[in-house]
Amino acid sequence: xxxGYSAEHNELRQLVRGFLREKSPSREVRRLMDDQxxxxxxxxxxxxxxxxxPGIVVPTAYGGAGYGxxxxxxxxxxxxxxxxxxxxLATVALAGQAxxxxxxxxxxxxxxxxxxxxxxxxxxxxxxxxxxxxxxEVAASAEPDGELWAVSGTKLFVVDGHxxxxxxxxxxxxxxxxxxxxxxxxxxxxxxxxxxxxxxRDLASVTLRGPLAVRVGxxxxxxxxxxxxxxxxxxxxxxxxxxxxxxxxxLSVEYAKVREQFGRPIGSFQAIKHKCANxxxxxxxxxxxxxxxxAALAEGQPDASIAATLAYAYCSxxxxxxxxxxxxIHGGIGYTWEHDAHLYLRRAKSSELLFGPPGRQRxxxxxxxxx
Amino acid sequence: MTVHHQxxxxxxxxxxxxxxxxxxxxxxxxxxxxxKDPRERLAWTKAWLATSFDNGxxxxxxxxxxxxxxxxxxxxxxxxxxxxxxxxxxxxxxGLGIAAPTIIRYGTQEQKQRWLAPMLRGDTVWAQGxxxxxxxxxxxxxxxxxxxxxxEYIVNGQKVWTSHAADADIFFAxxxxxxxxxxxxxxTYLVIDAHAPGVQVRPLRDLTGGHLFxxxxxxxxxxxxxxxxxxxxxxxxxxxxxxxxERAAGALNQAEMYRRVLxxxxxxxxxxxxxxxxxxxxxxxxxxxxxxxxxxxAERTIAGILARGAAGAASSISRLLIxxxxxxxxxxxxxxLGPAGLLGKSAPQAVQRSRWLVGFLRTRASxxxxxxxxxxxxxxAEQVLGLPHDPGMPPR
Numbered sequence: 001x002x003x004g005y006s007a008e009h010n011e012l013r014q015l016v017r018g019f020l021r022e023k024s025p026s027r028e029v030r031r032l033m034d035d036q037x038x039x040x041x042x043x044x045x046x047x048x049x050x051x052x053x054p055g056i057v058v059p060t061a062y063g064g065a066g067y068g069x070x071x072x073x074x075x076x077x078x079x080x081x082x083x084x085x086x087x088x089l090a091t092v093a094l095a096g097q098a099x100x101x102x103x104x105x106x107x108x109x110x111x112x113x114x115x116x117x118x119x120x121x122x123x124x125x126x127x128x129x130x131x132x133x134x135x136x137e138v139a140a141s142a143e144p145d146g147e148l149w150a151v152s153g154t155k156l157f158v159v160d161g162h163x164x165x166x167x168x169x170x171x172x173x174x175x176x177x178x179x180x181x182x183x184x185x186x187x188x189x190x191x192x193x194x195x196x197x198x199x200x201r202d203l204a205s206v207t208l209r210g211p212l213a214v215r216v217g218x219x220x221x222x223x224x225x226x227x228x229x230x231x232x233x234x235x236x237x238x239x240x241x242x243x244x245x246x247x248x249x250x251l252s253v254e255y256a257k258v259r260e261q262f263g264r265p266i267g268s269f270q271a272i273k274h275k276c277a278n279x280x281x282x283x284x285x286x287x288x289x290x291x292x293x294x295a296a297l298a299e300g301q302p303d304a305s306i307a308a309t310l311a312y313a314y315c316s317x318x319x320x321x322x323x324x325x326x327x328x329i330h331g332g333i334g335y336t337w338e339h340d341a342h343l344y345l346r347r348a349k350s351s352e353l354l355f356g357p358p359g360r361q362r363x364x365x366x367x368x369x370x371x
Numbered sequence: 372m373t374v375h376h377q378x379x380x381x382x383x384x385x386x387x388x389x390x391x392x393x394x395x396x397x398x399x400x401x402x403x404x405x406x407k408d409p410r411e412r413l414a415w416t417k418a419w420l421a422t423s424f425d426n427g428x429x430x431x432x433x434x435x436x437x438x439x440x441x442x443x444x445x446x447x448x449x450x451x452x453x454x455x456x457x458x459x460x461x462x463x464x465x466g467l468g469i470a471a472p473t474i475i476r477y478g479t480q481e482q483k484q485r486w487l488a489p490m491l492r493g494d495t496v497w498a499q500g501x502x503x504x505x506x507x508x509x510x511x512x513x514x515x516x517x518x519x520x521x522x523e524y525i526v527n528g529q530k531v532w533t534s535h536a537a538d539a540d541i542f543f544a545x546x547x548x549x550x551x552x553x554x555x556x557x558x559t560y561l562v563i564d565a566h567a568p569g570v571q572v573r574p575l576r577d578l579t580g581g582h583l584f585x586x587x588x589x590x591x592x593x594x595x596x597x598x599x600x601x602x603x604x605x606x607x608x609x610x611x612x613x614x615x616x617e618r619a620a621g622a623l624n625q626a627e628m629y630r631r632v633l634x635x636x637x638x639x640x641x642x643x644x645x646x647x648x649x650x651x652x653x654x655x656x657x658x659x660x661x662x663x664x665x666x667x668x669a670e671r672t673i674a675g676i677l678a679r680g681a682a683g684a685a686s687s688i689s690r691l692l693i694x695x696x697x698x699x700x701x702x703x704x705x706x707x708l709g710p711a712g713l714l715g716k717s718a719p720q721a722v723q724r725s726r727w728l729v730g731f732l733r734t735r736a737s738x739x740x741x742x743x744x745x746x747x748x749x750x751x752a753e754q755v756l757g758l759p760h761d762p763g764m765p766p767r
Contacts, residue, residue: 002674005678006678253757257759264759264762267752267758267759268760268762270745270749270761272758273752273753274745274748274749274752276752276758277691277747277748277752277755280684280687280688280752280755281691284668284684285668285688285692287671287685288667288668288671288685289664289667291667291671292667292670292671307663310659310663310664359653362656362657363652366652366653366655366656366659369656369659371652371655
């Protein structure tokens with residue numbers, strides 16, 4: 001599959017870009033980053049009603065568009081570019097893809113239509129105190145309670161966990177790892193937004209004191225399923241990262257063309273040119289890695305896990321570098337609160353560490369590639 | 372408007388029938404392993420080039436009229452894949468990649484008839500005469516002169532960093548026909564008989580100790596006017612001609628080659644028990660990421676050309692990517708080997724005939740030849756990103 005070049009992909013990109021240009025300009029991003037609610041409800045409703053974006057990976061049978069990781073990647077690339085404040089990564093890339101790949105028809109029927117029509121937000125809670133997404137480190141537990149389950153434990157760094165209507169909690173049942181669906185407002189759920197670096201994407205702590213939950217994907221091999229969901233999430237985040245990196249490059253180039261010092265545009269100096277060209281190199285490579293990963297995931301290629309891990313590792317670094325260079329090229333103005341450069345740096349650093357420290361990804365890559 | 376999933380049209384299949392035919396040809400006529408002796412190897416290469424030409428398997432992007440195959444881009448990709456897989460010798464000299472596109476586009480019918488087929492068949496070896504001791508990155512300042520005298524040019528000057536000069540039959544050169552200050556506007560594209568009186572080739576010993584390059588001296592060399600390509604003083608524009616996207620068609624092969632090199636280095640480290648070291652493994656992860664990205668990038672460039680006929684930004688950075696990769700992998704290999712990495716070929720304890728050390732030295736040229744890394748970054752910044760030209764430098 002060729003990602004990013006078909007007329008269909010191009011149309012999708014233009015559609016999302018045009019929408020976000022209007023709905024998520026800097027002043028909106030800034031308004032929402034101070035808001036406890038991590039979205040503008042009207043915009044979220046339009047994303048669902050007019051564009052069908054929350055349902056992009058939801059099968060058509062449940063009211064979605066029935067697309068896959070490639071199209072989701074294009075949408076996220078654009079959202080990363082615009083720093084959209086919305087629980088999209090959590091609802092769609094994490095929870096939506098987890099449900100869509102669960103093989104659990106009951107769960108899909110119950111929740112996917114809500115995700116597709118925008119009435120339900122959701123997230124996937126894996127990490128705990130260590131921040132690791134390694135399934136082996138999950139300590140939260142689930143005990144059977146009649147038809148349902150009682151879940152206990154504390155989840156940390158849950159993306160948009162304080163507002164999600166539905167929490168998919170990874171916990172240990174007596175028979176092994178499982179995924180448990182808990183209502184966000186269910187009795188026994190305590191959640192709080194964390195004070196964290198990224199002002200445009202919220203992380204939450206979620207403490208579970210025995211709320212009742214429905215088990216999802218009980219007939220599926222949870223380890224294999226969740227590790228696939230993890231790969232899908234890595235590729236999705238990498239796509240968002242490369243969108244952000246590309247925007248940092250654009251901002252830098254635009255500024256370097258107009259900012260004059262020593263009587264000439266700073267972009268005419270080699271030192272600035274080389275910085276920009278090196279940023280372009282990383283952005284283009286990152287994009288190639290993302291497109292390869294999403295195609296590999298969509299087609300279930302044998303190298304899909306490597307490709308997803310690689311894309312995340314590469315794009316993490318590319319985005320953080322681009323955000324830092326963007327500040328450097330802007331000089332003093334780039335160090336102000338008013339300039340958006342720091343919002344990208346915050347998003348970049350947070351995304352780089354969201355799924356565990358960079359060393360972890362590289363170690364996994366070594367393992368997968370047989371090094 | 373809501374996004375709806377539509378079944379995507381099946382991607383155009385590469386010409387598998389063409390692949391099968393080519394594969395059959397390569398298997399049937401394969402020249403075997405290269406001889407060690409340089410003279411024998413030259414003859415062996417020429418024999419192969421003649422065989423592929425005579426059977427219609429040379430010049431994938433060239434017009435049929437001049438013995439080429441005139442393949443579609445998709446078939447060119449297949450061609451390069453199969454040729455690389457078969458490990459048959461590639462073209463001799465730099466004429467095919469650099470001079471031929473200019474001749475095909477700007478040569479007279481007579482010049483095309485005279486030069487192209489023999490070049491493609493390997494009967495004549497072409498070498499480049501662009502760089503000079505005083506004109507490297509600033510090539511438009513070149514000073515080798517061609518003075519018009521009746522129906523001839525009299526050429527005087529010196530070229531340097533010419534590869535294949537010793538085997539060359541023909542030099543394609545940029546020479547100054549305008550004033551010394553005329554820069555790009557006073558440069559002419561001239562084809563010079565390497566065996567003409569007054570041409571002297573002096574091998575240049577490079578930092579590896581080898582003689583891959585030469586200096587070429589022109590001392591009152593008489594060149595007939597019909598050896599000029601295009602108009603007088605219009606050579607600069609002509610020299611920058613390329614033929615479609617043939618270079619991109621071979622991009623996957625380069626990616627494959629570096630994949631192989633990295634796997635070989637990994638094997639070496641494994642044999643030596645070094646992969647248990649976390650720091651060593653992390654360096655390998657870095658190279659693993661990069662070698663795969665080189666491939667992904669090549670795939671994306673090719674996909675872009677197939678989908679919309681344009682190579683896009685992914686291709687502009689591929690050389691930057693590859694040159695730093697080949698430098699880093701060789702240096703890392705030498706580091707891995709420790710003091711044993713310093714041993715030359717003739718030391719009995721040398722590891723793998725010293726290939727990594729040789730590569731470490733050889734690849735210093737990677738970020739200098741065919742445009743330094745610094746100049747390439749400038750070019751990318753100006754032509755892809757649209758950053759302003761340095762007002763302190765002469766116009767491009």
